[in-house]
Amino acid sequence: MGHSRYDDASRGRTAWNAGKNVGAKRPLTQKQIWAVRFFLDRERRVRDRALFDLAIDSKLRGCDLVKIRIRDFVTGPEIRTRAIVVQQKTGRPVQFEITTDVRASLLAWLERRGGALGDYVFPSRVDDAKHVSTRQYARLVDEWVTAIGLRPEEYGTHSLRRTKASMIYRATGNIRAIQILLGHSKIENTVRYLGVDVEDALLLAERTEI
Template sequence: MGYSRYDPAKQNRSAWNAGKTVGTKRPLNQKQIWAIRFHLDREGRLRDRALFDLAIDSKLRGCDLVKLKIGEVVAGCEIRSRAIVMQQKTGRPVQFEITADVRASLHAWLESRGGTVSDFVFPSRVDHMKPMSTRQYARLVDEWVTAIGLSKAEYGTHSMRRTKAAMIYRATGNIRAIQILLGHTKIENTVRYLGVDVEDALLLAERTEI
């Protein structure tokens, strides 16, 4: 039996994930959210505070978050309380809320940023006509979590997407609601995404009296 010339073992190269934590990234808890907010406010980083807050509230994938345009989150002179975007991965629309505190941080950033409704909310540093790259977004998330003492191996951009969904699930146990909020096409994907297991199911059952 032969070996492929691309086989890392044959070339004495380590696998791409050697020594790395792979799999689902952990969601943030309330204390960690406020710690990151405090760090960004102390540093006066309006853009990063708005990006962090919107990432948590919107529950969007990184590719959809960075491509948000001003017109999608602004109506007239006000930040929308709800917005809707077309997901790049599924081609389906998903709606999300923008809560009062997040509207405030987003308003502060957009007031400083300027621009028109057709401009990106978070433009690229190199070309302001293009959105921030998902790679840059991932670097920022790594920076935020390490700033408060967390491991970037355990937290990433999907932590931002999972955080509020995980909180809602723990509070309600309503997987169907989470499926809608995350824009998943199948509820099985939501179950896997949240890491729902037998223990969760039994706890929910024990809380339900008939």
């Protein structure tokens, strides 16, 4: 059970988020994406490269990403160019693209991993019948960003979810499209998630000639 701030037991206790950055995690830049890919390729971490690439392309929450099964995007010997999953948080389906380079890294991993269509793409190290945990996924992201000289306090699994969405928004200014891609039920959630502010709105307006 938790403690009320009025309880004697809570006095003198350090807050769970003391000294931690608990705000929105930064998205990666294109240069940082390729730095992580170079690191993973150099270390021959085929699984991690596939996991990283799919996280960027899918824009899924960690809880949905780790539960993806082989059948979700494999048809026969081919990896589909699009896939669809039902989100755990909202119960709503969301569709995402799988670009050429990402299909290549997924195929390289699946050829090594093997398994049946009903198996998880990224199995647990402890039990092959289970998927990698969200906690382990978070540890991996910390390791990847640290390896390229970034502060893990400023980046996390949501950084990978936000990365491509942020790039698309900066290129198009289309909030509605980002809402669909992220599977948000309300556009207000997308606005907050991307950190859209008055400056963003003014820049978009200035680029529009009448």
